[in-house]
Amino acid sequence: MRKIPLYRSQQGILGHILGGWGISGTYFITSGQTYTPVQSGLNSVFGSSQQPYYDNGMVNAFYQTTDQALRPYLGNLAAPVTSVGIYAGDACNIFAFTGTEPICNPAIASSLVSLTALNPNTSTAVGLAAYTPAVVTIRTSASSQNTPTANTVFNTPFGNVARNSLRDAWTNIGNFQLFKTVKVKENFKVQFHIEHVERVQSSKLQLRGSVPG
Numbered sequence: 001m002r003k004i005p006l007y008r009s010q011q012g013i014l015g016h017i018l019g020g021w022g023i024s025g026t027y028f029i030t031s032g033q034t035y036t037p038v039q040s041g042l043n044s045v046f047g048s049s050q051q052p053y054y055d056n057g058m059v060n061a062f063y064q065t066t067d068q069a070l071r072p073y074l075g076n077l078a079a080p081v082t083s084v085g086i087y088a089g090d091a092c093n094i095f096a097f098t099g100t101e102p103i104c105n106p107a108i109a110s111s112l113v114s115l116t117a118l119n120p121n122t123s124t125a126v127g128l129a130a131y132t133p134a135v136v137t138i139r140t141s142a143s144s145q146n147t148p149t150a151n152t153v154f155n156t157p158f159g160n161v162a163r164n165s166l167r168d169a170w171t172n173i174g175n176f177q178l179f180k181t182v183k184v185k186e187n188f189k190v191q192f193h194i195e196h197v198e199r200v201q202s203s204k205l206q207l208r209g210s211v212p213g
Contacts, residue, residue, distance in 0.1 A: 010183045020181040025174070032168035037161050039070050042086075042094060042145055071159030072143035073150055081166060085141040086115040087149035088133055094147075097125040103133050110153075111135050115145060174198045 007019030075085065089109035095118070096104050103118065113133040121131035143161055144150050151157045178194045 016182065020183065022179050022181070023177065024179070025176045027175070028171060028173045030171045032170045034164035034167050036163045037072055037081075037143060037166060039072060039145055042090075043070055043147055070146040071161045072146055073138070073154050073159050074161050075138045075141040075143045077142070079140060079142040081142050082116050083136070083141045084115045084143055084145065085112040085136050085138065086118070086145040087111065087147060087153070088113045088135075090145070090147035090149050091115070091118060091133075095122040095128060097128060101128050102131060103128065105133075108133060108135060110149060112137060112141065112144060114141075 002024065003022040006021070007015040010016050010019040072084070075083075087109070088103055088105070088111050091113060092099065092101070092104035092109070103113070111133075112135065114136050117134045118131065121127040138144055143159075146157070146159045154160075174197070176196045176198075179191055181189050181191045183189050
């Protein structure tokens with residue numbers, strides 16, 4: 001806080017108008033919090049015979065779920081973090097109601113499709129039946145979900161997205177305050193404040209099939 005050194009005594013009309021002013025301000029800029037994309041529950045629906053590398057009993061005791069907090073497979077770091085892919089055959093096994101939905105088309109079973117676009121259509125049979133899968137590539141996706149088809153494609157059941165490799169929205173905040181102190185009497189003052197806060201922040205964190213860790 002800094003008082004403007006003009007007409008401090010506030011004598012006369014001009015002194016009361018021009019005196020007693022002050023300014024203050026703060027500025028904060030911070031990088032966003034790092035986090036690790038993980039998934040849960042997507043690789044457990046295929047049965048333990050297809051995933052002998054998971055100790056589901058142990059994991060269930062600690063996580064109360066049937067598969068580990070699996071890491072996805074890394075895609076394009078320049079792609080939006082919300083652009084997540086999943087192989088269509090696996091998506092069919094996970095989300096299908098009847099097995100006749102477009103996501104279950106055998107012609108695209110080994111194709112990567114957008115989980116980001118698929119997710120909003122998985123809650124109802126009508127929605128999933130009407131949805132046409134959007135085929136993508138690993139180069140246009142930030143990551144691919146860790147599922148049996150992906151395990152085969154990448155030749156490993158262990159995703160390679162590094163710990164704390166992504167970063168949440170950064171914060172950029174400026175705070176400016178203008179105030180005026182009016183000297184009513186020698187021992188009685190009234191102060192008025194005008195405050196402006198300017199917040200500039202990048203897009204909020206939005207993840208598909210991932211949680212902060």
